[in-house]
Amino acid sequence: KAGVTQTPRYLIKTRGQQVTLSCSPISGHRSVSWYQQTPGQGLQFLFEYFSETQRNKGNFPGRFSGRQFSNSRSEMNVSTLELGDSALYLCASSLAAYTDTQYFGPGTRLTVL
């Protein structure tokens, strides 16, 4: 069974631009979560989608948004990029319940110049 895939793997943007990252979950998984990983703050939860609805949200500004499609694929968008948004963005998928294992993709490395 194929794992979680994320595209693109690397991205370079400039301040003020916006970016869209994509995540394809493991087949059959209906929950997709997004995390931001930085050296300073570690791994932080952004939001989680289940059956096309945002089920949980972390403490990030409104510039960070996401959505999930009917096939469970998910996208996250960051608008008006800031230097501090440079990070590894990780997507994780799981079957449904909070005790179902979350499997992570390789991440998208975003650099904001």
Next chain:
Amino acid sequence: GESVGLHLPTLSVQEGDNSIINCAYSNSASDYFIWYKQESGKGPQFIIDIRSNMDKRQGQRVTVLLNKTVKHLSLQIAATQPGDSAVYFCAETMEYGNKLVFGAGTILRVKS
């Protein structure tokens, strides 16, 4: 975002020795705990998990111990191998959403 700490402790062990990685979790209401391993350039990889109604769980070469009284989690790796070198994260969660709260992580270095 939620802060999970800035420091990354390092544990250096000799190949073949046992490793113990510790984690203090933050929320006494958390009832599900997971250990992940992250190698350079990769996403976190699931190792083992434990529910709050257990205090010990064993996998292949790994054991997780949970002490709810002091909110402490540990990961024991038996006969540590060079391939175990990575950053190890504990994570906690509770009902109502797949929101994992991660610890700061521990770097494990295995010397041959």
